[in-house]
Amino acid sequence: xxxxxxxxxxxxxxxxxxxxxxxxxxxxxxxxxxxxxxxxxxxxxxxxxxxxxxxxxxxxxxxxxxxxxxxxxxxxxxxxxxxxxxxxxxxxxxxxxxxxxxx
Numbered sequence: 826x827x828x829x830x831x832x833x834x835x836x837x838x839x840x841x842x843x844x845x846x847x848x849x850x851x852x853x854x855x856x857x858x859x860x861x862x863x864x865x866x867x868x869x870x871x872x873x874x875x876x877x878x879x880x881x882x883x884x885x886x887x888x889x890x891x892x893x894x895x896x897x898x899x900x901x902x903x904x905x906x907x908x909x910x911x912x913x914x915x916x917x918x919x920x921x922x923x924x925x926x927x928x
Contacts, residue, residue: 830884834893835862842898852904860904861897868896 839861852860872878872892883889 831866832862834884834889835865835897837861838865838890838893838897839901841894842901845894845898846901846905852908857901860901861893864897864900865893866896867900868892868894871896 836858839857839859842861842864843857869889869892878888878892
């Protein structure tokens with residue numbers, strides 16, 4: 826597959842992975858697509874290295890799509906875990922600044 830096909834596959838895989846993950850975690854369309862592209866590439870690479878599954882049989886192959894969607898979903902979950910930890914720290918900082926502003 827060419828690079829354009831990987832980009833299109835990653836875009837669609839990122840959107841599908843975002844729809845499959847439960848909760849209201851909206852990070853934006855562009856970031857979802859970037860995570861989808863990177864996740865598709867990472868999923869294809871890991872499937873080849875770990876399970877010796879060659880998923881590059883073609884754009885319309887089911888193995889290629891499943892690997893890309895699973896890779897994008899794993900990367901999207903990892904992104905949500907990292908950013909959710911950062912949000913809890915910033916909410917505390919906001920409450921402190923409000924407390925000091927009232928004085």
